[in-house]
Amino acid sequence: MNGKIQFQVIKPLSNLQSKIPMTGGLSEEDSLVAAEEALKDIKENFEVALREDILKIRDAISKAINTPSAIEDAISEINGISHDIKGMAATFDYHLLTHIAHSLCRFILSSKPETQMRLTVIKAHAKAMETVVSHSLKGEGGEVGREMLDILDAAVEKAV
């Protein structure tokens, strides 16, 4: 054995450079401006969807509390919804919401069924997200946002 890896190099036939003209389109700056305007138009739809997602999280928490046998499914559902919120919120200037959702996903993935106060920490995150959405706290949320994140960090540290 000589240790060399056998490999084949293949050059695909299709070439987008022959299909897409280099000029006649928008510059990066113009594309950014146009996209930001377009996102403003759908911001309202997103905010409606966000409120629905927060309600789904609240329902899942109730299910986890009231039906212990369904707790893992409920937490998995919360993780899925939070993952989606994390991936979209900052697009509409809800950066604080993205951070909270990220913290929640990270906690859920790192915690175990026997982790103390697991549901308490999840509820705290859900409450924080609800507050951000109901008060339309945009950007990083300033001092209030910072305090929220500190409280959640402390709760996570205590539980894990």
Place this chain on the structure above:
Amino acid sequence: MSEYNLEELNILVVDDNRHMHEILRAILNAMRIKHIRYCDDPADAFAEMRDGAPDIIITDWKMDPLDGLDFTRRVRTAQDSPNPYVPIIMLTGYTERHRICEARDAGVNEFLKKPIAITGLRARIINIIENPRVFIKTKSYFGPDRRRRRNDKNYNGPRRRADDEAVEGVTDFCDVAASAK
């Protein structure tokens, strides 16, 4: 950066989140990309690929039961894949380095973390156009060359393959991820 006219580009979006379809539609339309097909189940994506012949696929990672990684592997290696060479951009909320390496090894061309940065998405589309990659086939991998080229004439690093022409300044995908925020 050039002012590419992207009007003739065909894009397939594979994501189970309908809100992400709206976001991507807004951003891609703003770039004047109009030919966009949407698929919320990777299991149906091959049919969309046969109908629409996309130039680029933008896929989410976290989907169920077939996720973006499985979908990418299928595109690259399934016998019935309509186009194993189609460029794939993976959009995802996962940011850990090991995830990026996983996506690279599944055969994605570009990786973009969510929330989507508009300029980031545009840059990756332009990069796919400007820097088409050869495909590499080994026993364990089939997909775009996983190295990124950099024109560094001073690079004196080791050759990874005996007849490697892309030696100078090759940067591993994961090194790019490590230096990104």
